[in-house]
Amino acid sequence: MHTLIPFAAPAGPQCQDAMPRLELPYLAELLGLLTPTPPVLGNDDSLSPLHERVHAKSLNLPGVDGLLPWAALDARQLGLTRNHGDTGWAWITPCHWQINADHVAMDHPDTLALDAHEIDALREAMQPYFAEDGITLHSLNHSTWLAHGEILCDLPTASLARACGAKVDRWMPRVAQARSLRRLQNEMQMLLYRHPVNDARAAQRRLTVNSFWISGTGTLPSGAVDKSDTMSVQHSLEAAALRDDAHAWVQAWQQLDSSLIALLLRQAKAGQALELTLCGERMAAGFELQNTAWWNRIQRRFTTPSPAELLRTL
Structure with a gap:
């Protein structure tokens, strides 16, 4: 090993x-x-x-920077690629952004400690907005969803490990196809501001969810292994x-x-x-x-x- x-x-x-x-x-x-x-x-x-x-x-995954297809590998293991193919997958991770005067920083999403009810409720609220951009959200675990959509095909994204504790702006995707995703992030900030999950968390003095991170994009080759x-x-x-x-x-x-x-x-x-x-x-x-x-x-x-x-x- x-x-x-x-x-x-x-x-x-x-x-x-x-x-x-x-x-x-x-x-x-x-x-x-x-x-x-x-x-x-x-x-x-x-x-x-x-x-x-x-x-x-x-x-045996392709080594192109920002296009290591972790999400597609998860999708294959869940049987989702049989119907949707091996491309256009991404991880969508709900997160908390700290808004500062001169920059935006992101806490590690694990600090949110979302439970199954919270992650499902957030996905249900956010899915219609993602659907407008042709993106479908699938459950993965208590901190991340699998997303699939044509807009995600071959979109270079920064690893979650890059953005955590850092200035988010440095790691945001800047290619033209990401413009609608940045708009979607702004829409989610407004949607989540008064969401019942966040109201309950704020009442308990816990961090709220106010954005999401996109990572794990890339096309999965046939030779990849478990x-x-x-x-x-x-x-x-x-x-x-x-x-x-x-x-x-x-x-x-x-x-x-x-x-x-x-x-x-x-x-x-x-x-x-x-x-x-x-x-x-x-x-x-x-x-x-x-x-x-x-x-x-x-x-x-x-x-x-x-x-x-x-x-x-x-």
């Missing part, structure tokens, strides 16, 4: 400053047993973060990294080290095949267990960088 750990070295200044404080003994020992593989390079201006590109490659078949993606560092919460991120890393990484270390010592990719913003560093001569393994223990040194390169 190939294990991918996104946000292993987030770009936020607080998390960057916290890296020297990381104590990851199991990762340090595991790295001494593994052999590096060619790294994958990324940048912080891409619509699709590096970890999504690495994951997409493992699934998301669970090739790679295990660990998301436990993501929430703290996106908030640049150094304390929570360090705690999450140490918990990951004492659980999953400790398990991988036992597997490596038992000679079980494994791959590990640690993904930052600039680089994804890959490692795998190889049968090497005993003197090479001993030499590697003295030349392998510490986890903190490695993470600073990502």
